[in-house]
Structure formats: C-alpha cells, structure tokens
Amino acid sequence: MTSFTVTVDLVMLTIRQGALHVLLIRRAIPPYQGASALPGGFVLPEEDLGAAAARELAEEAGIAAPGHLEQLASYGAPGRDPRGRVVTVAYLALLPDAPAPTAGSDAAGAEWVPVAALPALAFDHAGILADGVERARAKLEYTPLGAAFCPPEFTIAELRQVYEAVWDTTLDPRNFHRKATSTEGFVEPTGRSTAGERGRPAALYTRGSATVLSPPLLRSR
Amino acid sequence: MTSFTVTVDLVMLTIRQGALHVLLIRRAIPPYQGASALPGGFVLPEEDLGAAAARELAEEAGIAAPGHLEQLASYGAPGRDPRGRVVTVAYLALLPDAPAPTAGSDAAGAEWVPVAALPALAFDHAGILADGVERARAKLEYTPLGAAFCPPEFTIAELRQVYEAVWDTTLDPRNFHRKATSTEGFVEPTGRSTAGERGRPAALYTRGSATVLSPPLLRSR
C-alpha cells in the first residue's frame, strides 16, 4: 500500500493563426528546471480530480469556462518523476482562441506553441501531449467538439478552419457547410450574421445540443 | 502534496451463453464487506500502472494472455473510499469465454455476472463498470477488438455473436460476413474449417493485423 503523490497535467489546445497550439510553461524549479512542460499541479486533499483540472485551468490561463474539459489518461511509470512515486492524471482542454497567453499564470512564462514545432518536454509530457492531440483529432470526427474551439457565436467557415487546423488538411467549404448545417444538433442558427468584412456576410451559429455526430464527419481516406 | 493510495480496478468482460458478462468478486473484508465489486488491488512500489492491471488479471482469473487490456479512466473523488484518499485507475479487459470462473482468485468468490442483471456494487464501481461497457461498445465500431472475445481461431458467426451480445442487437449474418471478410486486416483466413456440427462447415479465421477498421462497422441508427 505504497504512498503516492497525485498530480493533474493539462493538455490545453487552441487554434491560433490557423494552426493548432498547446499551452506550455517553462519550469522555474527542479527537476527539469528551465525545460518546457505541460501546466499542472498537485491535487488538493479534499479535491476531486476533475476539480483539480478545472482549478489549474483557471490558474494557468485565467479560463473560467473552457470550451471543453475531459479526462485523457493517467501515467504512473515508476521512474517518470525523479522526486518519487508520482501518478499524473492528464486532462484535455479545448479552448477558444487567445485567452491572454499568460494571464494569471503562477508558472514562469506560459506560452502558446504550435504543435507542429514542439520543443523537448520535461517528464513524459511529450507522450501525454501526443495522446491529447490524437484524442482531439479523433473526437472531431464523431462529436460536435470542434465548436469548443470557437467563440460563443461563430461562422461555419470558422468551424471549418478548426477542423482544417486540427486535422492539418483542407476541406471543401461547400460540402462542409452543408454537412455542418444539416447534421442534427451540430450547430444552431442565431439569425445574426457578420458584417464589415470582404464578401457576403456569413450567418452566425452557436453550439448545438448533440453530444455525438450522426453520421460522423470522417477524416481523409 | 497530499499522500494518496493508488489502486487498479478491472472491468473484465467476456461473452457467455450469448450475453455480455463481467467478473465480480464478493468482498471478504470491510469496507463494503459482503458486497459485490470489481476485482482490483494496490499498485506495488516499483510497478507501472499497466503492469499492476496485468498482475491483477492473472491473480483474479488466471489469465496470462488476455484478448485485450487497456486503460479506461481514473476515479478519485474525495469520499469514494471510506479508508481515505484512494485514486483508482480502471482498466478494461476483453477475454475469450470461460477462463475458469474462479481460478487462482485470492478474493472470496469471483463469478461471471451478466451485465444485464447486475447487483449493487461497492464504492463507485457501478459507474466504472458502465464506463467500461460503453467503451467496449464504442470500440467494436472502429477497431477489430471484437476478435479479442474469441478463441485463437473462430468463425465469422462467432464473431458476429460477439457483436450481437455486446451491442444487444441482431445483425444480418450475410452482410456481417461480407463486411468482416472484406475489411482489410480485420480477420485472416486459416484455410481450416469446422466439422461435426449442423449445417455447412464454417471457415476458421484468426485476428487480423489492423488496429482500426476502415470503414467502421457502425451500430443501429
């Protein structure tokens, strides 16, 4: 009945400049001092795992209402932390763009980094991050979670650009439009539309109430 | 930096008499003495989480080579175990039928119970089991893991009966046969076939090498 330390680590993803980014912090203290790492911290004595993840999310990025937060997986290999036996429960967060890169962070320098250009990471965080990105990619296929990367009201084109960034591909705008608007519960029209930009104004939508997409929106092939 | 106890719990599923069953133990000691629960135990000082799950699998059911073993999720609500702060990492195991119901078990009375007729469970195990069953149902859609419930060599009809038991539905035998045999990497023919049963002998297959089914095999609708 060994004694363990339990932490939560966050894979926070967002879309910036059309590319998928992850929030990384620079570690201010050993071990791995100066290295990049996923944000995270200890679970408090009377705190549930999900609550700890939500608290870290607020502390690291000043986020009160993430687009989506879900448990990813747990990692507890004996040698993964030189300080001792530490099990970390990783969470995946999907966020709308640009919630102040470092707002309220208690870690030295938090910043958004493109997942296509990652530095070396502390601990086993590279593997955790890879698992998180793959989870996000898969979830876009059969859930309406792409909208979790968007602001409260968004256009179909914005939603499509989320898919293109996460999957690193291009999609046909016309077919994507039809698919998104005709799939029950994916998006709901607000009646409002954009203005003041080039081209025809785009209708604005909010997230629909569905939890799964039926039929799914499959990648490539 | 609270101190935690870490356990692994197993959702072990198999098919018996055409129905999905789970292995439950009867707790011999408090808390929840006498109640049904998922098999599980403490993670040892120098043991990885997955290794602990594999060890418990062997101890509880005498299984050396499960059809499949994967991490499910972690549960750590503050009051989930009256003994203190216990985080459990749940694993999902899919097994071929009938590996001696209680062989080698160190818990009082382990037995296979139909998931359609569950008793009340100790701790938060009812929720963990529900998550495991849902994971299994979803995984059959887009991976070849149905074969993990089958013996090393199996017929297409046996594989179909796995899907029917897990999804609690019926499938068209002819369409399922075509789908299973024509999907790349799902099953591999052995050249052998059954004999001594009613009707035309069935060809025997082994698990294919694919990790995902493309296109997937979707439920109902």
Add this chain to the structure above:
DNA sequence: GCAAAAGTGTTCCCCCTACACCCATGA
C-alpha cells in the same frame, strides 16, 4: 430429401465527393 447453417449476388438508397453555379457584400 430435408433442415440448417455458410456464403454469394443483386438491388436500392443514402451519403460523401466534386464541382458548376448563384448570392451578397466591400471597394
């Protein structure tokens, strides 16, 4: 032969793809 189970062929339809085309705005 008959029953039973395995396996094949065929038809219909839905949905995905590709792409031609129209719509509404800013400059």
Add this chain to the structure above:
DNA sequence: TCATGGGTGTAGGGGGAACACTTTTGC
C-alpha cells in the same frame, strides 16, 4: 463592376441494408 467569400444544386460513386439464392454439411 470586379473581387471575395457565403451558400445551393446536381451528378456520380462507394458502401450499407435488405433479401433472394446457392452451397455444403448432418440426419
């Protein structure tokens, strides 16, 4: 009126659902 991006129509094809039909065994 042109450029730009939003949105609709339509034809072709792949795959699933339904089911008629053939094959191969035990009795």
